[in-house]
Amino acid sequence: MKPSFRFFKSCLYVCLFLSLSGNVLAGTIFSVKSDGYEFYWNIANDSALLRKEEPRRTLWKGSLLPAFWLQTESGGRYYVKATLADASGLRENGGMVKLALGTLGSGSLELNYTQGVVRITKLMVNWNGTPPKLISMYFGTSVLNDEEKVWAPTQEYPFWPDWEAAGICIPSAKGNPTQSFFRMWDLGHATLPLGSFGPSLGTPYAAAFPRPFYSCAMGNQSGWIVLGAGSIPDAAMVYKIQSSNGCLQYLYREDLWSKSTSSQRSWNEPLRIAWASTAYDAYKAYFDSFGSFKSAPGTHQLNVWNTWGDFKNGDFNLKAITDKALDFKADILAIDDSWESSQGSGIWNEQRFPTYKEDLAYIRSKGLKTGYWQNIIWLGEPEKFGLTTEDLLCGADGKPVKTAWNMNPHGKGFYCLDPSSAKAVALIRNRTQTIVRDLKPDFLKLDFGYGIPSPDVATSRNPALRGENLAYTLLRLVSDAAREINPTITIQYYSIHPLFRPIQNLLALDDMGDAGGHEVEGHGQWSIWGSLAGQQSMAITASSGYDWNADDEVLLNTAIIGGQSAVLPRKLEDGSPVPLQKISRRMALALWHRTNVGWTPLWLNSQKGSLSQEPVPNCWGRLESNRLTALALRESPIPFDKSAIRHMKWQGRWALISQDEQSIFETKKLAMIPFDGGFVEFPLAKKPAKVVAVMNKAEKPFSAWEWKNGTLTINAGSLQENPFVNGFLVYQ
Template structure:
């Protein structure tokens, strides 16, 4: 059984599990902030769904919401985020652009650290003395551009004309700071914007419009609507924006301002909840760094839940971890999810970024599915029960009942219905399914693969159904029986 809200609640929502019982709790802390009025009205406080598996129960919950289709032009794109290099202090933007273009990425997103300070919307000229020339060079390589923005943090409020009254404050009236881990021991701390303030809203709108007008980004990556203090620590002045509505309102302000400046801009967010999707065109799965090692294991768990967003008309960005050693396993699931995003390092990863790992990622960037309406075919994956969590093994992607992508793992042992050994990503190209049209076959390690052949009309010539090419370093041999094989070395 799944229990969830039917609207964004005006409180901090928590889920408590105690022994065999569970409860949703809404925390208001009216002892700190007072009540907003004599009566609180909930329009749609609770929805319950249930099914025989965990995933199906969540899918029923998601299906209870109406989600508007995304209108962003070309939101389904292979996105390369510069965070993998920026987080390590490498800011040579032309070199990152060269590497991203070589890997067939569509969009290069300038991640955290590109600004003079968090939320300035202006480039850091010390790190990027030739910023405009660097962007022009990236565009010359065929890359579109995107920009990271924090919707709720700011480092120097006074520099943009904001005062304490425009920030989230504690019960003592003093502003509070936060970070991504909500850890007061972390030296990285940021002041937090209060959307109750007219000055705060005007600042966010102006910053967003100026950024979009100056650089014409294809993607705006909005972050850290979740990295804000809860009502135990601070609260917005307007009680209607407390709890879950705080980050939601910040996303709304920035996304609407961006779309007013450029109607076809794509908004990238973290999170898949239907109530979240009004502001999103691309859903990313970062941050695998939260999972620890191996990151690929975390990606496999998250891929199950990311598939809940498959029918919402949003592009699901498979993302990556921080370590190239886990990337090939991650890309198997990304082949089904759609586009492969990345936060991997390019400038200081010569040992980990081996030719084979680079080739597999290049292949997926080139041949990934760029459609946004699909549903999963689970094959031998587990969808979760009261005893075990969901676990993806081999699975596929269905578009209008056409099978268009497969992730095949050797651990399936033939239980997925396909004759194969080793690990493979198989992706249909164009509108045909992968049993009757042209496919891209990406072998990960040594093994063989045989795809079932489609029925042929009488008198037709025999054409291999598994026609495709390898990933650059891997070239499967094509055989008349629609099999592909690749040997290590």
């Protein structure tokens, strides 16, 4: 008797149910649930997705098995995608699966799931015959079939990205104005570097922060997934967009660079996956997967006055800049790009600074510490240091390449040091240690790790120092050399990624040079992303824009971030003096900012960002050990639950900062900084012992306050006309 149609239909439903329910069907399904989301991967057909359980919605889907774009021994190019060969080792929380790579080889993949994070902990490939040269490795691609090729806008490659979502989030991927969230089709065909390769791989020049972050986010209103590296890649890491699809690309270009390869090749932690309801929280889950973080000493959370605000305008008067830094109670005068005789020399430019020895003596006589800018890779005159072609990054023709901040071949460029060379390493170490030993800085600002030529142009001779390892190695060389002379020196860099903790002990938000006149919005976004580093116990300096008109908003964010810094000029654009009110507010933050390291944001009505709203700080706070130690208040129409701030009322913009380890409600000394005329009605159980106004750092009697029925009211309106007012201190 022939089986009935109903029987076939029943079997089909059973199979469909088994495949979707997460049951292990022949050991090929990997399915885990966390925080209301399900991550599901059918490894047999390499179909993965992340979906919200209630209401049931898919927010991301695509493939996850690795694929390779290769050059074979014959010189031809070949795309091979791994397929499942054996999943008998797969268990509920991971295990090893065996892979096939067509006729070219075989491999294995180790999978692990712990606490809401999926990891490919190890990938191994065994090549048959002569190992091919690796051009790129991908996660999230598949071969185009004949029907799909008809639709493809380019026939250059036989494969296409296959990750799909409504949108992507890459922090500060675009400038002018700064933008982090994009619909999938907003960027067309784009290459977005995720590590240290910035403009060389297609991104317009952007300030360095918060790069590298070695990860990208995709999702929609239902949730977000972050896909990133678990170790520093030995290739240039980018997020590749083609039309409305994406993938991760690890760019090697071994077809250009000789490399002795063995028949076996392995990658440690090439992919980590985390998810959450927002992109911000998905990034946090990804960063948290790197473990707990020891707090950086608070001594590194410095008030840094940077000379670049003046140097970029051709103003090199160090004494005048010093006097301005003193107006803001700076800890460090950071002497930025242009101080050297040539790029990377580590020697003073005596023509530009004919009295630099006297200037340095003057700086120190005023109690300021000093710091110096150092690019990590460029060298302007290698011949003066005995370096040759063998010590520099060279192109495929063997000639040294040049590069610059914007990679413009019509502009001026500099040679690039290759850390494969013992002479280049010696130059870096000797230069760094001479600066630290002779000039005695307490601070080094490392820069232009993102100004490196791409693997399409040049790479290190030593394969172990290629890809993202190149910038990391150079940064580590400088920081280690400096600490050998001064173990307590502050090393400033820009990455919010935990893997950079061994290098930097001060994270800088950098300047807003790429904000294009949108410094308020840009600094606000950067402050939101910077709070991720705050939760990793990094010391942070909030920097500034170039525009004094944006500085009030910058300082409101700085009250939460912690340390303030500046790249502001000592005069306004028209040459007039900086208004005293601006000076007074920066002085207030210098006097009263939080010096503790490690905090969590209290969002209130601030926006962490979505496809419909870039990150925006409105009212938000700083939590240290669950104590609200700093609060920024703005007038905003966005409602929020005020119970966390005990239903206080206010008018205007205010920063409230505890001056001890207690919350702003229990502290013995509370700083209240007004940015406008207005008032604060502050819940306070007991009448204050006293309330004083602080003017030009000095405490003055103040009577425009009232305590009644458990509420302290301070009215700043009558004092806002006094430009010397820093703020108010409430003593309990």
